Amino acid sequence: MNINSNYKYGVYNKSSEKFVAGNYEEYKNDIKSSAFQFSLYSVYKPGNYYLGIYFPYRTSFVISKMKSMIAFSAILLIGLITSHIFVIYIILRQKKISEIKNDFLNNLTHEFKTPIATTSLAAEMLVKENINTMPLKVEKYANVILYENNRLQSQVEQILQIASFEKGTFRFKYDKVDLHQLINNVIVSFELIIEKSKAVINTNLDAKECKINTDIGHLTNVIYNLLDNAIKYSPKIPEVLIETKNTKKGIIISVKDKGIGIAKQYHKDVFKNLFRIPMGNIQEVRGFGLGLYYSKYVVESLGGTIGLHSEVGKGTTFEIFLPIKRIKKI
Ligand SMILES: Nc1ncnc2c1ncn2[C@@H]1O[C@H](COP(=O)(O)OP(=O)(O)OP(=O)(O)O)[C@@H](O)[C@H]1O
Ligand SMILES: [Mg+2]
Incomplete structure (x- = not known):
């Protein structure tokens, strides 16, 4: 790997802790405790000499090398979080829509049940054998049927109209x-x-x-x-x-x-x-x-x-x- 980061090195005697070569200056302790230590025993047998290398800008060098990777990971993370939030939002919206639809269907059933029951009751009265002798009652029950039927008709029509203007097919006749x-x-x-x-x-x-x-x-x-x-x-x-x-x-x-x-x-x-x-x-x-x-x-x-x-x-x-x-x- 081609590393072009600034470095400090020193050749020192491990026993006396004395430096004999290098650009160690104020980095003596860092060089001695650095992870990069090489024994010079094979080159210079009599002494207990070591070569230590220390990279003062190691962290910033590593970060600068990883910059694009970090930026990419951050973008990926932001993308993931955003898509998660979006998915949660869609799920909640769908849940709300489905609740509204359920409410509407419950309401529809409830709303239509009453007029259907009322008209069938009125019709039942009208088919009774002796109803012909009571013209006022005939009129009353017929009116009930008419009223409930008109109301049902207008409600169904309104639901269809709303569906048609939501689809964009709604038209006026002037x-x-x-x-x-x-x-x-x-x-x-x-x-x-x-x-x-x-x-x-x-x-x-x-x-x-x-x-x-x-x-x-x-x-x-x-x-x-x-x-x-x-x-x-x-x-x-x-x-x-x-x-x-x-x-x-x-x-x-x-x-x-x-x-x-x-x-x-x-x-x-x-x-x-x-x-x-x-x-x-x-x-x-x-x-x-x-x-x-x-x-x-x-x-x-x-x-x-x-x-x-x-x-x-x-x-x-x-x-x-x-x-x-x-x-x-x-
Ligand atoms: N004159 C009013 N006085 C008090 N509250 C009203 C009045 N008109 C409407 N509202 C309120 O506004 C809501 C919406 O009215 P809207 O007419 O759209 O629906 P609805 O009467 O409930 O049902 P429908 O679809 O049969 O008309 C009603 O449920 C009621 O709570
Ligand atoms: Mg209303």
Whole structure:
């Protein structure tokens, strides 16, 4: 091996410890204790002479020779640690996704079980022999079936729509729509539930310009979701106020309730897919956590915005802004 590191050497008598040759200077002790010792007995028999060699820069020489190896090992180590962290991150993310999917499936089963049981019970009543003599009951059971079926249909549709906008195949169909008529139609579709919950729905539809170029089906679903939430999350008798007003650039629709309210920390989260505020011991309200995620997507794709004001225990107002002219087509 070609070693070109500086070295000190000395020829010394081991018995008297005297140096007789070399460039030993202040390195006498180092040379004597160095690992490189050669007896000079074969050259000079009478004396007990030794040649000692000492490398003062041995450590830094070795390190400098290994520099590239150390750097390579460090890079390899950093690479290994990074890939480990990345793998752990992917595993945790997959675990979270699988937990969310499991929750969703559990929720789906639970959510669909009730309407299926209710409709089959109502249908069972309708096939009873003497039901023809009770027209009011026929109407009641038929309405139950109709209501539960519509709700199931809209939920399935919403799940499919979300899947389609996550795949990028979601499309709007634009038409001139009278927003006030759309709101009134949504309220009519809640007739049964309003009757059941004794909800009071008031409207202040003040917008002078209420005809907008929009997708009637999706906007209906959005208003439906907000009204559904306003009623669902009002444990006593729901009191809802729906208002519209024009601004310079468009129209504002607000849906205000006096329900349980939403704590500030959840104001952003409620628009996330499958997010539901943990209810703790309070009686669980049925739902998937899809409604607001879907609504935000639709409103923003229509060029609008959606936001909320809320105070826990006092109520919540959801506010949608839709532009009247500027519409982002997707
Ligand atoms: N008006 C409201 N008052 C209080 N909490 C609300 C209100 N609207 C929404 N939330 C909270 O935000 C969460 C998300 O609402 P979202 O409408 O997306 O889902 P959901 O109502 O749980 O289910 P669904 O998919 O059937 O709509 C709800 O679970 C609820 O905790
Ligand atoms: Mg909802």
